[in-house]
Amino acid sequence: MPVFVLSEALQFPPPRLATPEGLLAVGGDLSRERLLLAYRQGIFPWYSDDEPILWWSPDPRLVLYPRELHRSRSLEKVIRRGEFRITTDQAFETVIRECAAVRIAGGEGTWIVPDMIRAYGDLHRMGVAHSVEAWIGPRLAGGLYGVSLGSGFFGESMFAREANASKVALTALAAYLAAEGFDLIDCQVTTGHLQRMGAREIPRDRYLKELRRCLQAPTRVGRWNISEAILAESPVKRRRA
Numbered sequence: 001m002p003v004f005v006l007s008e009a010l011q012f013p014p015p016r017l018a019t020p021e022g023l024l025a026v027g028g029d030l031s032r033e034r035l036l037l038a039y040r041q042g043i044f045p046w047y048s049d050d051e052p053i054l055w056w057s058p059d060p061r062l063v064l065y066p067r068e069l070h071r072s073r074s075l076e077k078v079i080r081r082g083e084f085r086i087t088t089d090q091a092f093e094t095v096i097r098e099c100a101a102v103r104i105a106g107g108e109g110t111w112i113v114p115d116m117i118r119a120y121g122d123l124h125r126m127g128v129a130h131s132v133e134a135w136i137g138p139r140l141a142g143g144l145y146g147v148s149l150g151s152g153f154f155g156e157s158m159f160a161r162e163a164n165a166s167k168v169a170l171t172a173l174a175a176y177l178a179a180e181g182f183d184l185i186d187c188q189v190t191t192g193h194l195q196r197m198g199a200r201e202i203p204r205d206r207y208l209k210e211l212r213r214c215l216q217a218p219t220r221v222g223r224w225n226i227s228e229a230i231l232a233e234s235p236v237k238r239r240r241a
Contacts, residue, residue: 006055010034015042015057015204022058022189029053030119032126039147039154040215042208044188049113059204062187062194064155066178070198071171078164079171079231084134084141086172086231089223092124092131093117095143099157112157120156123147127221132173134165141165144173146185152214153177154186168231170197175230183214 004013006028018024024043028034030053038044038055047054071079078084100112123129124145130153131145142165144158153173160166177185186207187199202210 010037012038012041012043012055015208018057018059022056023054024057025055026052028055030115032119032122035119035123035147036128036149039149040211042204042211044154045116046111046188047113048109048111056188057204058189060190060201061204061207062190062199062201063207063210064174064185064187064194064197064199066174066182066185068198068200069171069174070196075164075167075171079168084136084165084168086169086226087133087135088176088226089124089130091133091140091143092129092145093121094140095131095133095145095159096120096157098140098143098161099145099159102159102161120145120147127223128219130224132169132226134160134169134172136162136165143169149219150215151181151183151217152186152211153182153184155188167197172226172231176224176226179230180220181217183217184210186211 003019003023004017004025006025010033012025015024030045035045043055043057045053046056096112096117100110103110120129128149129145129147131143133143134141141162142158142160144155144166146153146155158166158170174185187194190201
């Protein structure tokens with residue numbers, strides 16, 4: 001399959017034309033309009049600092065249905081003990097920078113380059129990108145961020161400075177989304193960590209069909225406020241571990 005080179009025109013080729021690895025197009029920009037169009041078409045940017053902007057639509061796609069998130073017995077104990085204080089949209093820029101910093105400190109590369117940080121900061125100020133933070137006292141211990149459109153949440157990255165911090169943040173997010181009638185969390189690419197928490201692979205065609213249904217719902221623009229009580233009231237699944 002060829003890889004398409006984007007022009008200044010605000011458009012993408014159909015996702016079905018992506019390479020077997022999921023790479024669809026190169027170039028373009030990270031404007032709000034292009035990023036939101038990409039998410040609405042099942043496409044996301046993922047590239048390194050020494051590369052042009054790369055746009056992906058993998059097949060299969062990893063998704064987590066909010067009510068299917070698995071809470072292990074050990075995670076339940078952490079939540080019951082109240083080890084972390086959960087907030088939403090209180091430290092978006094810090095969360096996204098920490099997601100990059102933790103990967104770099106671990107010897108991994110990161111796609112969260114300065115242009116990406118600025119672009120998603122713009123989406124946050126627009127009210128469609130959100131962060132969930134897990135705190136120990138005044139210290140940010142972990143968190144995640146992503147984009148919300150319709151009844152879908154498109155996860156970008158997560159980090160933990162303390163064990164279980166990102167898991168508790170994800171559990172709080174899934175509980176909130178389930179209670180608010182969201183249909184799916186797009187996890188983009190497959191990781192064993194997310195699969196153990198209930199995410200599963202689905203064919204791209206099915207993902208795009210479910211995405212279209214998600215986009216029929218109104219987008220909740222503005223800051224979110226996830227009550228910590230949502231963790232105790234969560235309708236998501238429990239399992240032994």
